[in-house]
Amino acid sequence: MIHEITVKTGRQTEFVRLTERVQELIEEQGFDSGRCLVFVPHTTAGITINEGADPDVVHDMLKELNKIVPFEDGYLHAEGNSAAHIKASMMGSSITVLVENGRLVLGTWQAIFFCEFDGPRTRKVFARLD
Numbered sequence: 589m590i591h592e593i594t595v596k597t598g599r600q601t602e603f604v605r606l607t608e609r610v611q612e613l614i615e616e617q618g619f620d621s622g623r624c625l626v627f628v629p630h631t632t633a634g635i636t637i638n639e640g641a642d643p644d645v646v647h648d649m650l651k652e653l654n655k656i657v658p659f660e661d662g663y664l665h666a667e668g669n670s671a672a673h674i675k676a677s678m679m680g681s682s683i684t685v686l687v688e689n690g691r692l693v694l695g696t697w698q699a700i701f702f703c704e705f706d707g708p709r710t711r712k713v714f715a716r717l718d
């Protein structure tokens with residue numbers, strides 16, 4: 589069964605913490621142990637795991653991603669959002685996290701982040717517990 593999580597983003601580029609939403613899903617489903625796959629079905633958004641303790645880390649990541657891939661750079665794609673497509677592929681479209689005794693198994697400083705690169709929008713995230 590595929591579960592859907594709705595994510596509303598408020599900026600053009602933004603990292604939205606998803607850890608608690610995914611943990612809630614695991615608890616709602618009474619899922620005990622196995623794997624949690626989280627997949628982003630969008631071409632201008634991605635997902636990643638990185639430091640969640642200090643919000644400056646994702647701030648810096650976003651700043652550097654926006655520097656490496658400028659919003660305008662003579663791109664051919666007529667829709668005008670090539671930078672978002674490129675950054676989405678850099679972050680990737682899925683993650684897998686182990687689940688043990690009903691808890692996501694993440695490192696002390698790790699958090700799951702939805703990566704918006706062409707917002708603000710209402711986005712979907714799919715999750716499967718196996």
Ligand code: ZN
Pocket residue numbers: 665667668669670673
């Ligand atoms: Zn496009």
